[in-house]
Amino acid sequence: MVRLLTGSMAVEIQETIFSSCASNSITRCHDDGSDADLWRESTFSLWSRPVRYLAISREIPEATIRGTVSVVTDITVVKETDPIPHGFIAIDYCADSL
Numbered sequence: 001m002v003r004l005l006t007g008s009m010a011v012e013i014q015e016t017i018f019s020s021c022a023s024n025s026i027t028r029c030h031d032d033g034s035d036a037d038l039w040r041e042s043t044f045s046l047w048s049r050p051v052r053y054l055a056i057s058r059e060i061p062e063a064t065i066r067g068t069v070s071v072v073t074d075i076t077v078v079k080e081t082d083p084i085p086h087g088f089i090a091i092d093y094c095a096d097s098l
Helices: none
Strands: 002-006 010-017 050-059
Touching: none
Parallel strands: none
Antiparallel strands: 002 010, 010 050
């Protein structure tokens, strides 16, 4: 799971089994309704395959209450070989692979 904390929102990439996705997971693409899995694998075992979805929750970490608050306004997913768009920062690590 990758988690980016800002002052008012947590953005996570959750790896889980499809049938146990959290309720705040983004599982469908808005524009065409397709599966929003960030890393599609074989559909051989549809109900037990690992999936990776963005999950967004609104929370204010206590450590940032007195400090500057940042707000996530846009998220974009790019291939590793593509440049990071202007105005974005990269989340280029996974907490479980450190």
